[in-house]
Amino acid sequence: MTPTRGLEKRLSAARDSGAxxxxxxxxxxxxxxxxxxxxxxxxxxxxxxxxxxxxxxxxIDGPTIQQASVMALEGGATPTRILQSLRRAEFEVPxxxxxxxxxxxxxxxxxxxxxxxxxxVSGAIVPDLPLEEAxxxxxxxDEAGVDTVLLVAPxxxxxxxxxxxxxxxxxxxxxxIMGVTGERSELASSAAExxxxxxxxTELPVCVGIGVSTPxxxxxxxxxxxxxxxxxxLVRRLIEGAGxxxxxxxxxxxxxxxxxxx
Amino acid sequence: xxxxxxxxxxxxxxxxxVPESLVPACAELxxxxxxxxxxxxxxxxxxxxxxxxGGRPTPVTECRRLSERLxxxxxxxxxxxxxxxxxxxxNVIGQALLARRMGKARLVAETGAGxxxxxxxxxxxxxGMECMVYMGEVDTExxxxxVFRMELLGAQVRxxxxxxxxxxxxxxxxxxxxxxxxxxxxxxLGSVMxxxxxxxxxxxxxxxxxxxxxxxxxxLLGEDPDWVVACVGGGSNAAGTFAGFADTTSRLVGVExxxxxxxxxxxxxxxHGMKSYLxxxxxxxxxxxHSISAGLxxxxxxxxxxxxxxxGRARYPRADDEEVLRAFQLLSETEGIxxxxxxxxxxxxxxxxxxxxxxxxxxxxxxxxxxxxKDVAQVxxxxx
Numbered sequence: 001m002t003p004t005r006g007l008e009k010r011l012s013a014a015r016d017s018g019a020x021x022x023x024x025x026x027x028x029x030x031x032x033x034x035x036x037x038x039x040x041x042x043x044x045x046x047x048x049x050x051x052x053x054x055x056x057x058x059x060i061d062g063p064t065i066q067q068a069s070v071m072a073l074e075g076g077a078t079p080t081r082i083l084q085s086l087r088r089a090e091f092e093v094p095x096x097x098x099x100x101x102x103x104x105x106x107x108x109x110x111x112x113x114x115x116x117x118x119x120x121v122s123g124a125i126v127p128d129l130p131l132e133e134a135x136x137x138x139x140x141x142d143e144a145g146v147d148t149v150l151l152v153a154p155x156x157x158x159x160x161x162x163x164x165x166x167x168x169x170x171x172x173x174x175x176x177i178m179g180v181t182g183e184r185s186e187l188a189s190s191a192a193e194x195x196x197x198x199x200x201x202t203e204l205p206v207c208v209g210i211g212v213s214t215p216x217x218x219x220x221x222x223x224x225x226x227x228x229x230x231x232x233x234l235v236r237r238l239i240e241g242a243g244x245x246x247x248x249x250x251x252x253x254x255x256x257x258x259x260x261x262x
Numbered sequence: 263x264x265x266x267x268x269x270x271x272x273x274x275x276x277x278x279x280v281p282e283s284l285v286p287a288c289a290e291l292x293x294x295x296x297x298x299x300x301x302x303x304x305x306x307x308x309x310x311x312x313x314x315x316g317g318r319p320t321p322v323t324e325c326r327r328l329s330e331r332l333x334x335x336x337x338x339x340x341x342x343x344x345x346x347x348x349x350x351x352x353n354v355i356g357q358a359l360l361a362r363r364m365g366k367a368r369l370v371a372e373t374g375a376g377x378x379x380x381x382x383x384x385x386x387x388x389x390g391m392e393c394m395v396y397m398g399e400v401d402t403e404x405x406x407x408x409v410f411r412m413e414l415l416g417a418q419v420r421x422x423x424x425x426x427x428x429x430x431x432x433x434x435x436x437x438x439x440x441x442x443x444x445x446x447x448x449x450x451l452g453s454v455m456x457x458x459x460x461x462x463x464x465x466x467x468x469x470x471x472x473x474x475x476x477x478x479x480x481x482l483l484g485e486d487p488d489w490v491v492a493c494v495g496g497g498s499n500a501a502g503t504f505a506g507f508a509d510t511t512s513r514l515v516g517v518e519x520x521x522x523x524x525x526x527x528x529x530x531x532x533x534h535g536m537k538s539y540l541x542x543x544x545x546x547x548x549x550x551x552h553s554i555s556a557g558l559x560x561x562x563x564x565x566x567x568x569x570x571x572x573x574g575r576a577r578y579p580r581a582d583d584e585e586v587l588r589a590f591q592l593l594s595e596t597e598g599i600x601x602x603x604x605x606x607x608x609x610x611x612x613x614x615x616x617x618x619x620x621x622x623x624x625x626x627x628x629x630x631x632x633x634x635x636k637d638v639a640q641v642x643x644x645x646x
Contacts, residue, residue: 056425056547057533059434060281060441066424078545101279102532106546128532130285132269133277153283155444164282178283179442 007048007094007123007147007170008204011227014047015205020258021171021227022218023207024234024251025098027052027068028085029077031238035085040244041234042093045255050125050229051086053079053099060127062182064232067239079103080115087119096123096149096170101137104129109137113144123147123170131164138167149173152198154190165202172204174225177211182232187217195225215257222261230254263465263501263508263566270458273572275565278457280535284437287444288535292459294364299466304359311355312470315388316345318352320471322478322627328596332616334623337482338599338630339475341499348602348632349471349499350381354450356467358385361448368392368447372436374401374429374495375557375604376408377632378452383417385450393417396435398428401556408636426550428559429495433534453496454564457535461564465501472506475627483625486510492629493517493607494578495558497567499631504576512627514576516567517611519558519586522551525571525578528561538565554583554644555603555637581610589613590634590641602632603641 011021024041026034028051038049054069054077061069079099086095097116104112104126116124124146129137131150141148147170152161155178165172176191177184191208198206208221209229218228237246270276270292278288298304312318320343325336341349354371361369369386371393373379379395386393395412399421402409412419425431433456440449454461454468479487490507492500494516504514518525524539531540533548541549541561551561563578570576581589586603589610594600601609608628612620620626634641 057430057434059437059534060283062438070424073547080545102540102542102546102548104546105530105532105537106542106544127281128279128535130278130280130282132285133279151282153281153285155283155286157286160286175281175283177442178444180438 007096010094011047011171011205015226020222020261021047021205021207022255022258023048023050023227023229025050025052025229025231027054027065027072027235028082029054029072029075030068033244035089036244037238037247038091039089040248041251042091044248044251046093046251047227048094048096050096050098050231051082053082053097053103055100055103058100060180062180062232064236064239065181068235079107083115083119086121094122095120096125097121098125101126101129104137109140110144113140113146116146117144121146123149125149125173127151131167134167151175152194154178154194158197161198162201165198165204168204172198172202172206173229174198174206174208175210176208176221179211181210183213183236184211187212187220191221192224195221199224215253218254219257219261222258228258263505266458266462270462272566272569275538275568276458276461277537278535279532279537280457281441283441284444288457288459290364294360295459295463298360298363308356308359312352316351316355317343318470319474320344322475322482324482325597328593331596332613334616334620335625336612337479337487337627339471339503339627341471341629341631342599342601342633346381346384347635348377348381349468349502350378350452351384352470352502353452353464353467353498354381354385357448357450358389358391361391362389364448366446366448368443369450370394370436370439370447371450371452372429372432373397373452374432374559375555376401376405376636377557379419380408380411382450383412383415386417387415394439395419396422396432396439398422398426398432400427401429404640405556405636428556430548430561453498454501454566455496455534455536455562461536461566464498465505465566468498468502469505471499471502471629472504475503476506479627486512487627488624489513489515489620489626491515491517491608491612491626493558493604493631494563494567495522495560495604497564499629501564501566503629504570508575514570515611516576516578517581517607518578519551519553519555519607520580520582521553522558522560523580524561524563525568526580533562536565538562538568554586555607557604558607579611581607585610585614587641587644599630600634600638601630602634603637605629605631
């Protein structure tokens with residue numbers, strides 16, 4: 001089975017129609033009802049959903065996602081179980097898996113890429129796999145029909161950023177702030193600056209993640225970017241017991257925030 | 263043991279598996295180190311500091327009573343006599359000089375047993391730099407005195423409460439700090455691990471141990487020792503020692519803690535920016551290491567050691583907690599030297615294998631990477 005949802009096609013089409021893109025993040029397996037959460041988030045206005053496969057040593061994640069990862073692992077979540085759950089469900093939006101490279105490496109590049117495709121996942125983000133180390137995985141993912149989304153950071157020089165954009169598929173993940181995932185009370189100026197810089201380099205949608213926590217911040221960053229990824233702010237609500245309904249409510253707020261920016 | 267080249271590879275191992283935010287900083291560090299390492303002025307400043315401040319060269323001591331007991335000729339490279347009580351200062355002074363060269367005024371470090379944290383705090387005090395040390399909560403408890411030492415030296419110590427609350431989690435937390443502070447901060451990594459250029463840079467900064475020992479052994483023995491043995495957590499004292507003997511016929515042995523034996527019980531994986539042997543489950547989740555010694559409680563190993571094991575140049579047997587405790591006491595009683603628990607692993611292997619794998623009458627050099635003062639309270643409890 002090859003993925004039918006085509007991350008890049010879907011997101012580019014939405015962007016070209018004048019919409020801004022909203023990509024919420026949920027850690028797979030973090031609560032027993034996490035699949036219902038994903039459904040609720042999809043119906044509340046997400047353009048794609050990032051599904052975290054938890055790793056024991058999430059070095060680019062702050063306390064919130066770390067806690068969700070621990071909850072998931074202690075609850076018995078494994079890459080296989082998470083992907084099986086996704087495979088059984090039908091989602092109306094594309095899914096992008098986010099995980100660390102050792103999970104991929106341990107499974108084997110092609111085997112992991114195939115298991116994503118078989119589960120209806122159309123994209124992958126591996127944040128500790130920078131451009132120089134990524135080729136073998138990217139080739140396996142390309143062959144399986146999975147888009148590998150690469151990250152560009154505020155610290156990436158232009159020439160390097162351009163090469164990353166060139167190899168990225170689906171969209172380009174603009175890291176909004178020098179730091180780990182987590183909520184911030186104010187949007188860093190680096191977020192809009194980087195989005196602006198990248199918009200001049202690539203035809204792919206440019207979405208900003210890390211440090212975007214509120215509808216206002218999302219709206220602000222979407223003045224330059226094509227979309228936003230919101231992780232910790234949503235995951236914190238889920239840790240606090242928001243459940244599918246609370247998650248949908250927050251995602252709907254984000255949606256109207258960024259729609260208001262148009 | 264040469265330079266790993268631009269991709270940071272030692273055979274199949276090494277590399278630079280870090281988030282994009284840190285790639286430019288690693289590249290900057292690689293360039294700065296390469297320039298400094300070929301600059302005679304950098305070497306003379308480093309050498310002078312290691313001599314006048316660090317107490318180098320450290321001696322090689324022949325263990326007469328223990329040699330007689332074991333039936334081999336045992337020599338110790340005495341890193342326990344260096345300033346701060348371990349080999350860690352060699353690396354830290356070099357990196358602090360490098361940080362200054364790069365215009366960075368803040369150091370962050372991880373520490374397990376506390377030796378590297380103390381060394382980093384020491385260098386920060388010496389150079390007037392700000393210093394933050396991350397230490398697993400389990401380790402802050404079993405090494406409380408070292409926490410106080412670091413604080414005395416003006417460093418801030420932050421207990422890490424995530425994961426197994428030991429060395430591997432301290433590395434994660436130090437990396438998280440560095441991502442957010444990289445413009446003014448140097449990550450002073452304590453072992454031959456992490457992303458390129460660290461495994462190479464730290465080995466080069468520690469090779470002074472092996473280079474000195476080689477000359478000293480030739481003076482004492484008239485030749486290279488038959489065996490060169492060191493303990494391995496991440497593997498910096500072993501890498502530094504082996505660097506002095508890699509091109510000799512000496513047999514190289516790195517002794518891992520039985521509960522953290524990445525080479526013999528792990529499989530290749532990627533964590534903390536490097537590809538190496540790693541204790542992990544079938545899904546790729548990293549397992550917790552368990553050892554009597556906080557400094558060896560690490561589920562991975564430096565990538566160059568993985569390579570030396572793969573090509574058969576060095577081997578990496580294990581020592582368990584019980585034999586380590588016996589070796590700790592044995593050296594104390596026979597030679598009047600209280601070793602740290604980490605090098606007690608190397609001694610434990612020699613004590614076990616003397617007359618077995620190590621032929622009687624062989625010459626054996628062990629790097630005594632640190633002194634045991636920090637472990638005395640813990641050993642007292644264990645022996646009670």
